Amino acid sequence: MxxxxxxxxxxxxxxxxxxxxxxxxxxxxxxxxxxxxxxxxxxxxxxxxxxxxxxxxxxxxxxxxxxxxxxxxxxxxxxxxxxxxxxxxxxxxxxxxxxxxxxxxxxxxxxxxxxxxxxxxxxxxxxxxxxxxxxxxxxxxxxxxxxxxxxxxxxxxxxxxxxxxxxxxxxxxxxxxxxxxxxxxxxxxxxxxxxxxxxxxxxxxxxxxxxxxxxxxxxxxxxxxxxxxxxxxxxxxxxxxxxxxxxxxxxAGERMAGDREHALALRDRLLASLTVPVEVNGDLEARWPGNLNLGFPGIAAPLLSLLPGLALSSGSACAAVTGRASHVLTALGLSEPAAKASLRLGFGRFTTPAEIDAAAAQINAVVTRLSQDAA
The missing domain is CATH 3.40.640.10 (Type I PLP-dependent aspartate aminotransferase-like (Major domain))
Structure with missing residues (x-):
């Protein structure tokens, strides 16, 4: 799949x-x-x-x-x-x-x-x-x-x-x-x-x-x-x-308000479904709700390779080519390991609530396992 x-x-x-x-x-x-x-x-x-x-x-x-x-x-x-x-x-x-x-x-x-x-x-x-x-x-x-x-x-x-x-x-x-x-x-x-x-x-x-x-x-x-x-x-x-x-x-002009409300509902659903400790990178209010950049306290391992069921990134697609840490996240004060362990989730018009639920479940499972291994 x-x-x-x-x-x-x-x-x-x-x-x-x-x-x-x-x-x-x-x-x-x-x-x-x-x-x-x-x-x-x-x-x-x-x-x-x-x-x-x-x-x-x-x-x-x-x-x-x-x-x-x-x-x-x-x-x-x-x-x-x-x-x-x-x-x-x-x-x-x-x-x-x-x-x-x-x-x-x-x-x-x-x-x-x-x-x-x-x-x-x-x-x-x-x-x-x-x-x-x-x-x-x-x-x-x-x-x-x-x-x-x-x-x-x-x-x-x-x-x-x-x-x-x-x-x-x-x-x-x-x-x-x-x-x-x-x-x-x-x-x-x-x-x-x-x-x-x-x-x-x-x-x-x-x-x-x-x-x-x-x-x-x-x-x-x-x-x-x-x-x-x-x-x-x-x-x-x-x-x-x-x-x-x-x-x-x-x-987009016709659907702008509806697209925003849909993205906002998905964002809130995802945050509510995450049961592991999580931090939002960037201001939560002054932002486009279809972009959610997340960090996980205590997790330094790059998470992307551990989430094969999700197509997402840890920064821009341009940065992914080089493998370097996101300059945006380091500009916010994150360390390079923390930046590489962060996840950028982008969703919108065609994303479904079921997909958000499945994504949250996968993230919860991986982060929980990593936390237990580190304990």
Whole structure:
């Protein structure tokens, strides 16, 4: 039997309705959306419908949305594009210690080219102290980057306050919304976001497509040079994938409140079903309820290999490739062994209460056995 899938933080199951929306554009609707004939016009119309759906979920004008291959490309374009644009005279980036590796590694790359990088720590609950952030800012800061919903611990950063602090020193505000898009309400104007990166596969859409929101007059150097199809992002648009992103956005908008209530009920059910000592990594209230990162006091052994019936992780899928401890959990103050022994459980739209009960039973059994062996 397949393990119970509890790794929604890594990727979400493709919604069948999204797959159905994509299907006509994978075979029959093969026109290039940039071509000036009927096939191209039909594909372009489908792309623009998707653009409208993505923009609506951000309360943004459609013309501010550029399609990319995913959140990593969007982040790279936002950071590299801003720091290398001739109009930018500032050289410093400020970000948080718990950001996704695509933000941190891009920032480190720019640092190797001469930019300055300031990484602000977070409190033990995973949320930044605004005083620490403000003390890190100055008029040399070009960009502040902060994630809305953390991919490993699910905590929600105070983006509006962070953006106000960034704008007070004349910096641009970038938000990694890969884990937030379609799950929590986002209004780019109300939050003060200038650049926002997102992806489809975290919200029941296909892999390989995402978008970058860019506030008008935010100047970026193109990341990919060529035909300039997406206002600076060159390359033929993948119609079927973009249609999938648009469908996922539309469905998420319709189901956002219900999806949240479902995830919250599953989270509370799981916590109530765990009979072993457990600690929640990250703030329990200011978080997306479909992400639950758990530590088990006294347990230092990596638990993943002992839970073959569960498909989950101990950190991001990116970190799993290297085998290193989660930088997010160590930023919260966990030791490396404790971080490696933690479990990230992601669940949502298609997770059932029976799966949560089975997962809790497996975790209880393994942790109990390890505790008895250590006694």
């Amino acid at each position: 397949n393990p119970i899938y509890l790794d929604y933080g890594a990727t979400t199951p493709l919604d069948p309705a999204v797959a159905a929306a994509m299907e006509p554009w994978g075979v029959a609707g093969y026109g290039n959306p940039h071509s000036a004939h009927l096939w191209g016009y039909q594909a372009k119309a489908a792309v623009e419908i998707a653009r409208d759906a993505v923009a609506a979920l951000l309360h943004a004008p459609p013309e501010t949305i550029a399609f990319t291959s995913g959140a990593t490309e969007s982040v790279n374009w936002a950071l590299k594009g801003l720091l290398t644009h001739p109009s930018n005279t500032r050289r410093r980036i400020v970000t948080l210690a718990t950001e996704h590796s695509c933000v941190l590694e891009t920032a480190h790359y720019l640092e190797s080219l001469g930019a300055q990088l300031t990484i602000v720590p977070v409190r033990a609950n995973g949320i930044v102290d605004l005083g620490d952030l403000e003390r890190a800012l100055g008029e040399d800061v070009a960009l502040v980057s902060a994630m809305l919903v953390n991919n490993e611990i699910g905590v929600i950063q105070p983006i509006a306050a962070i953006a106000r602090a960034a704008h007070a020193v004349g910096a641009v505000m970038h938000c990694d919304a890969a884990q937030a898009f379609g799950k929590v309400p986002i209004d780019v104007d109300a939050l003060g976001i200038d650049l926002l990166s997102l992806t489809a596969h975290k919200v029941h859409g296909p892999k390989g497509v995402g978008a970058l929101y860019r506030r008008p007059f935010t100047m970026l150097t193109p990341l990919l040079h060529g035909g300039g199809q997406e206002d600076g992002r060159s390359g033929t648009l993948p119609t079927a994938l973009i249609v999938g992103l648009g469908a996922a956005a539309r469905i």
